[in-house]
Amino acid sequence: MRIWRSVLISALLAPLVGFSLHAETRFAVGTASAAPGQKANGYIEVPAGVDAGTNIPVVVVNGAKPGPVLALVTGAHGTEYVSIIALEKLIGELDPAQVSGTVILLPLVNIVSFEQKVPHVNPIDNKSMNRFYPGKMDGTQTDRVLFMITKEVVDRCDYLIDYHGGDLDESLRPYAYWGPTGKEAQDRISKQMVLAFGLDHIIIWSERPTDPAATRYLDNTASVRGKPSIVVEAGHAGTVETDDLGLLVNGTLSTMRALKMIPGEPHYIENPVWLGKVVDVISEGPGIWYPLVKRGTYVQEGMVLGHVTDYFGKVILEARAPAAGVILHLNAVPSLKKGDNIADIGVVAAKAP
Ligand SMILES: [Zn+2]
16 A cells, blocks of 8 residues: 555656656766766866966766776876876767666866876875875865865765876886785675786785775775775886777776676686885985886896986985895986985785786
8 A cells, every 4th residue: 555655656746756756866976967867977076275276177978887996096196197197088088878777987186287297196285196195175276175085985885996107207007906804705895806906016006094084095085985995006107008908998898897887798807916015215315317127127226227326427326125035116317316216126026816
């Protein structure tokens, strides 16, 4: 009786409130609102505060069929170009008629970095846009943008992929991060995602912040909130090479197949190199960098990676590998100042997880 009555009421009301009933199935992020089977563009509007406001571009691909919500976010570092162009390609390629569930794409979080060609930080407040999650509304522009992304994207999604790559001054070989949380079901899915993505070197990123109010990184913000997430990196030193782009575009599609969001079989990487930790080599002072190794080179502990001279050509530092492992990225340009990262070495894990 009760069911019958509610059906009857729905039937009576439907013609009158058809729009609002229909509206319930729309998916909106910021000003981008898409009905099922549609793709919509818009902006996450970040109001002015202690400094200028901004509008972060967002695309919602609302699939014709129901399913989970996947967030794809890039351009926190606006000159990691391959990751940005990869999402631009995916915006064009994802067909809502083929999608089960919803994809939220943020192709460029750090707009001023991209436009002014400034690596690593948001030039408005000089902050990295992947270090201050979950953000706050009473902070500078980076804090407010990250707060809005946490609220509008992280809180709304079921899965998240954060895209990075070698910045203008980083010669990087492709790799992914997998951050296990200790929650078995969540870790199983995130591991499935990272294997489906297919990058052949995977960093096991443990010992991360667990306080939801101080999660620092985007993927960790999603992880701590119970959403399986990964980080992927490809591209280097301002280049946009087809192979690097292919890794990120095809990896995304394979991950979406693993999550059953598009038709087809995922392609899982079979024998990735699992890296147990990453060791930095930091410049002790300013100078000119002369590398002797390349991105992707495997080095022994103590091996000379390159040298640094003063501006008169005198060698002031021989940079040596503090551990055996693979060069994940290397300073790509001669400029070095004190505290700059000369190289990151990934140390192979004792065993696969
Ligand atoms: Zn980055």
